[in-house]
Amino acid sequence: MKRNLITAVLMTLVTTLLFGLLFPLLITGLAQVLFPKQANGELVTRNGKAVGSRLIGQSFSSPGYFHSRPSSAGTGYDASNSGGSNLGPTNQSLIARVQGDADRLQAENPGAAIPMDLLTTSGSGLDPHISPEAAEFQVPRIAKERNLSEDKVREAIRQHSESRQFGFLGEPRVNVLELNLALDEISPKPVTR
DSSP: OHHHHHHHHHHHHHHHHIIIIIHHHHHHHHHHHHOHHHHTTOEEEETTEEEEESSSOOOOOSTTSOOOOOOOSTTTTOGGGOSOOOOOTTOHHHHHHHHHHHHHHHHHSTTSOOOGGGTSOOSSSOOOEEOHHHHHHTHHHHHHHHTOOHHHHHHHHHHTEEOOBTTTBSOOEEEHHHHHHHHHHHSOOOSOO
16 A cells, blocks of 8 residues: 555656656747747737737727727637637627627628628637638728728738638638738828727
8 A cells, every 4th residue: 555655656746747847848948949939929029019919819999900800808809818708699798799899880881791700709719810801891991090092901901811721721811910010001000009
């Protein structure tokens, strides 16, 4: 019995050391050497300052910026509280949120069909992308706010659109942060963000 206890304690210590400390350190070190940009969250910097991550969405509220899809992660785009809202289709909170968003978007672009990703959250609540259709829906507002032609804004969308991964996985998408940063280079920044 005493021998079994000693063996169990030693195995716990050895496996904890190997798999709880050494293995994660090895993998982290390999990631830093082989994929440093991805291992550090693909941070996007401007003028030496981190302005966001290419992998995690963020909120843009100014009318001169493309808006991301809604987020239900914590208080919105909270990486420490990633996840969906888990609200069912008959939940009144979800219905009220979607209806409010639909009313706001319809007022912004009367008569235009609202792309679904501007009304629904992603499974993680952190999706940094919108569909090209969602970006196109926002063109009139952005062109007006930035005093640009709609064609100039559409060209920025085209330049920052990504196709399906490997040609067949996922859907075409536009990274909202990168698109908004490109707009800042084309035209003066709106006052609020």
